[in-house]
Amino acid sequence: MISVNAGNITKGMYLIYKGEPNLVTKADFMSPGKGAAVMRVKYKSLKTGSAIDFTYKTNEQVEVADVDKKEMEFLYRAGSDVVFMNPKTFDQESVPASLIEDKLGYLIGNLRCWVMFYKGGPIGVALPPNVTLKVTESPNEVAGNRINAPKKTVKLETGIEAQVPIFIKTGEKVMIDTGTGEYLGRVK
C-alpha cells in the first residue's frame, strides 16, 4: 500500500477515502497558531461524482489510490462515449463523456491526453495545458479602441466559442488555455 503524508496532499491526487477512490479537487493547508496543523481536502468521488470535504492532521498517512495513467490520442465521439487510442498499441478505449465534462470542446483529432484508469476502468482524462484550434466563424471587425485591447466572440472548429482579439480572422488558428478557456495567442 502506497500512502502519502496528509501534509503533502495536493490538488489532482487520487486517494482512498472511506475505502473508495477519490480525486482531490482542493487541498488547503491550515496552520493554527496553536494545536496541530491540518490539511483540508475537497474530494470528488470517482464512483458517484459527489463532492465531500475532509480534514486531516498533517502528520496522518493517507492511502494513495492505484491510478494508472496512459498517454492516448483522441479519436472521435460516439454517442455518450469518447474514444481514445493508444498510439503505440493501437488499443482503443471508450471513456464516458460525463468524465470529461466541460473539456469536451478542446478535444480535437489526435490530441494527446492522459487517460486515467482505476482497477481497469477509465475514470478521467487530463488534457494538455493548451490546444490549438481553428476559427470557423468570426464576426466582421467590431469597432473598439486599441488601448483596451477589445475582444470579440468567435466559433472554433470543435463548436465552442472563445474570446479573441479583433484582428483574428476566420481560418486562423488560436491557442486556448484548457484550464480557463482563455485565448493565449495566434498560431501561424
Next chain:
Amino acid sequence: MKTWQRIKNSPAVLQRYLVREKVIDTIRSFFKEKGFKEVFTPTLVSVPSIEPNLEVFKTQLRTARGVKKDGYLVMSPEFSIKKLLAAGVGNCFEIARCFRNEEEVSRLHNPEFTMLEWYRVNADYTDIMNDFEDLFLKIVGRNKLNYQGESYDLSKPWERISVAEAFSKYAAKDVLKVGDEDFYKIFFNEIEPALAEKKKPFFIYDYPVSQASLSRPKKEDPRFAERFEVFLAGIELGNCFSELTDAKEQKRRFEKDLGERKRAGKTVYPIDAELIAALKSGIPPVSGIAVGVDRLVMLAADAENISQTLFFPANEIFNL
C-alpha cells in the same frame, strides 16, 4: 502566462484586482470615522513572534560600519502595536504587510500577505465581534454575499457559539478532554460543516486555555480564554483576543512556546523582552483582532483563490 499579461490580453479581468483597493479604502474610512488612529509599525524587526507552528523569514541587517544584527520580517504587527498601547495611543488599527515562511502556498495562503489588526481599549472581545460585523457589512455593501455560487446571509446578529457548546452539540465531545492535537481535525470535520449549513457567518468563542495564545483567561471560568475566531464559507477570517496584559503570565507562555519549538527541533528565538517590559509598565484593558485582508478581498471579489486577487502572487513570482 503571468497576471500582467493576462490583464493585457483580457482587460475585463482587471476589475477583480481593483477590489483590493476598494476594500482597503473602506477599512480605512470605517476606523477613521470611529476615531481610531492608524499606526505604522516596522516590517523588519529584531525579535520575531514565536508561535510553535509558524515560521518566520529571517534576514540580516548590516550597517556600513560592519555591525551585524539578525532581522526578521514580521508575521504580525501585534508586538509593536502593544508597545504603542502601553505608550497610550488608545484605539488604533494597522494595515500591515506580513510574512510567513514554510507554509504551503495555497488557495488561502500567500507567503506575503496583508493583515488588518485593530485594538479597542477598555473593551472586550464582544465589542470586537460587533466591529467585525459592521466592518464586513460595510465592505460588502449589503446584507447578502454571493460567493462561489452560494448566497450568504450577513444580516445581524451573526451566530455566536462557545467552543464548549459547539463541541458538545455537534461532536458530542467535551472540549476540555480533546487534545490540542485533535482540536482542528474535529472542528473542521464535525463542527464547522454543521455551523456552515446556516449559510451565515459565525463567531466561535472561549477557547480552552491551552489554546489561549495571547488572550486572557475568563474571570468566571479560567479553564477557558477570551478568544474568538470568525468563519464564513469555511474560511477563517479573523482571530481575536481579550488581550493578556499580565507581564508574568505572558513571559510564562512565551517560555512554554519556546519549549514546544525546542522539542519539535525548531529554531528557538529570543523572547521580546521589550514587550514584557511594556506590559509591566502598564497597559489598559484591550481587545484586538487580526484579520486576513486578502481573504476579505477574495470574498468581496468572488475569487476562488487568493492568488486571483494579487497582481503578483508568489506562485508566479517564484514559479511554484
